[in-house]
Amino acid sequence: MRSKNKFESKLKQLHIETSGQGDREILTDLLKTLKSTQKISASRSGAGIRRFLMQSKLSKYAAAAIIVIAVGLGINMFSGQDTSSMAFAEMLEKIRTSSYTFDLTLHTDDNASTTNKTSVYQPGRVRFDAKVGVGFVSSITDTRQGKTLILFNQHKTATIIENADLPGSDAAGGIFSLCMKPIENLWNLRDGSQKNLGAKEIDGVAVEGFKVVSDDKYFNYNIVVWAQIKTLSPVQVTIKATPHDLDEKPMKWTMENFDLDAQLDESQFSMKPPKGYTLSDQVGLDEVEQKPVQSKGADQIREVLNLWSQGNELQAVDLLKKINWKAPMKFTGQPYFFSMSEKQWVALKQKDREKVHKEVMATQTALRRIAKKAVSLGQAAMAGKDYDKAEKYLNSALELGKLINRDPDAVMLIVHLVGIGVEKYSLKELTTLYSTTNQQQKLQTAQDEFERMEAFQADYKKKIGIRPR
């Protein structure tokens, strides 16, 4: 009894930890939920909220970049009173008119940080490239137009964020509004209260520092600038933006390694997506609708889905078994699961994109359940030693997976991933069947195919930028 209690006690003592970054993001989101309980649609899913959080993250980078431009431009305003005003005027003019690069580090509460190269192309354009979960993302902001172009380079898709479209732009904390803040607003930070921090060395370079504290509607800014004494060029700028809303967390950025003589290519700052990129929010669903094409197999798949949705599960799976998978199948229109490519989906206007997304998610749920049902019927037949029947059920699930995977470029990424999942699931059971029936050749084929799918899945994940867990 004592040993049992000891075991229970040990189990109880095991604890988990949470990351400060995760806590902050989740709590920020929950606080937003609290504030806008009446406004938030009840249908917003957890996944949707998590996507929203990510968008916030990107916008946070964009906000950082905009503040950076302002501070880069305003640096001499803080120090001009203590040194030769002519020299500072020259440096100010240089920063105002030349393009430059620097490393932008975003600090988080849990002492983690992310550093990305940031480039400023005058007038008023800034680009930063960052490696994030779905691959390499570039953000190009044009403060004159009040727009940010985000390029998802891995997928060759792009989206433009405008002030009015920014999620939560009216939220307290207002980091989104910073993205659109005209440079001039921050330019005029100097209010006569700046503090001289004296001189010191940074990496062997003699610098003098200045600090300015300023407020706007959303933040209290604490900005520290260290400039090279000899050249007056910026060496290090640190900004801490503390929201007036105590529920929001402060943000902190550091800018270092300035190159004020960088030769930049203007095309890298274009607000037009590069050739081959698909821009979101361009077309309506009616513009991509295709004329229906007669295809018996496609009609049967629609009927399988129809039967399943009506609760006729066994009939649905029986029909699945009867499909002639060798006959060509052509899908047009609904279900978009089979007929819409990722690029077509990205190009859709927001409302249509949501409509298609909803349909695709519902279809993928139904199809994986159908596949699972077919496999479970196969397992039941196997248990009853009706191996022919078992093989038919398992093969029908496998063929369904192959159908979903028939052309990765013609369907959405999620569809392809579901197809891979269905194929692997079916192949695994087929190996069990062939192992039981000692059909060595078929077993070898199924095992080889399973391994091929595993390798293919790993390559595909890498290709589309999914991080391994």
Add this chain to the structure above:
Amino acid sequence: MLEDKRLIWQLQSGSSRALCRIYEKYKDDLLRLAAALLNDVSGAEDVVHDVFSVFIKSASEFQLRGSLKGYLVTCVANRARNFNRDDYRHWAVDLDEAEQVVSSAEPPDRWLICSEEFSNVTNALAQLPPDQREVIVMHLYGGLVFRKIADLQEVTTKTVQSRYRYGLDKLRSLLGGQKL
């Protein structure tokens, strides 16, 4: 208990401080519970996030009858059960990743961090029959008494006690050579 009642009253008045306090007070326990029930860190994060979100949305009509922790634990258990019932876990890798891709978005950084010992336990728990796993996790990590778990599982308290006993024996055997 009194503090929870006060916090809920404050939350109903829109107090963000009350929400922060409730979150800080219970998030670790709820995440541990969800992670142990699901053996899926990402799923656990989603479940707890969703439970808090739904709780906030329904806070205005919420009436605390027992303990707040008990209520939240029950919500997590129910949501985790639905999560498992859909066999989401089996497909989780592909479908989570698919969600990521569809959104063209990076998931938030990892929120929940499990120790090796805890991961060993959740891996072993995942090998138990769902009913036994649920009883053990809800009793040990949710702090629910057997009677309450019996209500949730719609079985007798004796059955719950048996499930706990058998489950614990099997768990100990599974964890025999592992670090705990």
